[in-house]
Amino acid sequence: MGPLIPNGIISGDWNFVIALLLGIAFGFILEASGFSSSRNIVGVFYGYNFVVLRVFFTAVIVAMVGFLYFDYFGWLDLDKIFILPTYLSPMIAGSVIMGFGFVLGGFCPGTSYTAIAIGKIDGLVFSIGLFLGIFIFSEIFPLFKDFYYSGYLGNVTLSDVTGIPAAWFAFAFTIIALAAFWITMLIEKRVRKNIKEYKF
Amino acid sequence: MKKNTITKNRPHYINPYLGGVLLGLLVILTVYITGRGLGASGAVKSAVATTVDVVAPNNAESNPYISKFISDDHSPMYNWLVFESLGIFFGGLLSGILFGRVKKPWVEKSPKITSKTRLIAALAGGILFGIGSQFGRGCSSGAALSGSSTFSLGGVIVMLALFGTGYAIAWLFKKLWI
Amino acid sequence: MNRNYFILTVLMLVLATGTLFLKQEPKRKQIKPEDLLYEIIQPTRYVTTDQIARIIIEKDPTLELVDVRDAKSYDQFALPNAINIPTDSLLSPNYQDYFGIPGMKVVFYSNDDILADQAWVLTRRMGINETYVMKGGLNHWIETIIQPKEPPEDAPYTAFEQYQFRKGAQMYFTGAKVDNTSQKKKKVIVKRRKKETAVAGGC
Numbered sequence: 001m002g003p004l005i006p007n008g009i010i011s012g013d014w015n016f017v018i019a020l021l022l023g024i025a026f027g028f029i030l031e032a033s034g035f036s037s038s039r040n041i042v043g044v045f046y047g048y049n050f051v052v053l054r055v056f057f058t059a060v061i062v063a064m065v066g067f068l069y070f071d072y073f074g075w076l077d078l079d080k081i082f083i084l085p086t087y088l089s090p091m092i093a094g095s096v097i098m099g100f101g102f103v104l105g106g107f108c109p110g111t112s113y114t115a116i117a118i119g120k121i122d123g124l125v126f127s128i129g130l131f132l133g134i135f136i137f138s139e140i141f142p143l144f145k146d147f148y149y150s151g152y153l154g155n156v157t158l159s160d161v162t163g164i165p166a167a168w169f170a171f172a173f174t175i176i177a178l179a180a181f182w183i184t185m186l187i188e189k190r191v192r193k194n195i196k197e198y199k200f
Numbered sequence: 201m202k203k204n205t206i207t208k209n210r211p212h213y214i215n216p217y218l219g220g221v222l223l224g225l226l227v228i229l230t231v232y233i234t235g236r237g238l239g240a241s242g243a244v245k246s247a248v249a250t251t252v253d254v255v256a257p258n259n260a261e262s263n264p265y266i267s268k269f270i271s272d273d274h275s276p277m278y279n280w281l282v283f284e285s286l287g288i289f290f291g292g293l294l295s296g297i298l299f300g301r302v303k304k305p306w307v308e309k310s311p312k313i314t315s316k317t318r319l320i321a322a323l324a325g326g327i328l329f330g331i332g333s334q335f336g337r338g339c340s341s342g343a344a345l346s347g348s349s350t351f352s353l354g355g356v357i358v359m360l361a362l363f364g365t366g367y368a369i370a371w372l373f374k375k376l377w378i
Numbered sequence: 379m380n381r382n383y384f385i386l387t388v389l390m391l392v393l394a395t396g397t398l399f400l401k402q403e404p405k406r407k408q409i410k411p412e413d414l415l416y417e418i419i420q421p422t423r424y425v426t427t428d429q430i431a432r433i434i435i436e437k438d439p440t441l442e443l444v445d446v447r448d449a450k451s452y453d454q455f456a457l458p459n460a461i462n463i464p465t466d467s468l469l470s471p472n473y474q475d476y477f478g479i480p481g482m483k484v485v486f487y488s489n490d491d492i493l494a495d496q497a498w499v500l501t502r503r504m505g506i507n508e509t510y511v512m513k514g515g516l517n518h519w520i521e522t523i524i525q526p527k528e529p530p531e532d533a534p535y536t537a538f539e540q541y542q543f544r545k546g547a548q549m550y551f552t553g554a555k556v557d558n559t560s561q562k563k564k565k566v567i568v569k570r571r572k573k574e575t576a577v578a579g580g581c
Contacts, residue, residue: 023287129326
């Protein structure tokens, strides 16, 4: 049955209305979880606030497991959904750059929009930075064109590459995430004892 | 809004695991309806393409990266991710109003640094994130979250490399935060 | 609070473990009986012998002719470049790679419509798109292409045009007959199906 729009069950005319509604839900969840605050977000790297890890990993394992059940019950055809293509080396390089941006800026694009919404100037400045960054990228793109397209492996999933069924990955991610939740709960308690300046 | 009472209270957030479950269900719903995941940096890319196209149309057409996103039919802003990102903004605003977190513009920062330092770091972070997201084919929501959830190899790579780098370099910028 | 988290942890573990026991064999996209009936009534699956002749002459690489008769009949006579998949081996995994290649049109034929039609229904049931049936089968092929009849004097102009084409096709197929038999034995290159990713997008 699903995906609904590619299968023509919902007309493509509704695309932008749906985009807006899904975006509102996304923004609401991000803000309500505390992602509109950069200090909450980067807490994951210093051990005083693991909200990013909790929300992010819970979302990933719920979605992974959910997709498998949706596929099993025939509600969603996993062969028809968009699989992010893999460009090995540029993706690793890009993620390292993003990692620097993450620790410096304290936001990622989606969370910076919610930060603007509640009046954070740092969120606005981060978004301006994003704009400039992508502009700079487009200007230097010819220099990096070959690199940008290198390491292409296609729209592959973990199962395509390893031959291991997706369910095992969902299972492994779940185990890792659940273990991480319990461990970080302990870490957070200990770290917070030693931090006086930050109000939680 | 009742600003006075709210600014004194500490921010009240929903349980992170509840947020995670909701976000996971939202990813499923999004893919179920549209066949693809959520995203955020794509909207800025459209904004860049539009700006370049308006300010310097010749430049836009000759630029091999931007010209990919420009067509004669419609503006690059007429794009799924742009509407979705508008939604993110309004969703954040809605939540901010409901939980009483909307304030006059202010800068959130560690008490150890000045606002100026914070803003410079935010700008630098944004620029790096912007460049990185293009090489990475998406940001933390598009590639890491939606990509990993759909078992994409690239999504998992972005997730691991992004957070791995974060942990590896966090001590360098400790002063910015705590 | 910790007790609730414990319950949630167990719940998530159970759900994740459950996915391991879901049926993992690849599922065929199956067509609904109503849709299948609708398609069976529709004549859209039929292509005429003229169309096939034209496509063969133009050497259109997107055409894949499948002879669903038994191997003996196939050896006696077959259309150029047709491959032989007898109806009883249609489900054999050896032949699955011929079907469902994006952009390829599979056309079944037999002596008449019946075997080819059955093959077509079977492939539709398996969820394979872009399969067709050559209307009238080889019998009609002989009548129209190999031994075309001149239309009566009062026939419309198009009938004469068609006759002209058929005469040409007759020359092509009977004149190239010697070629055919050697061509037929050539190994047909199997194109493997690629995984379909329908929607593009990203962050």
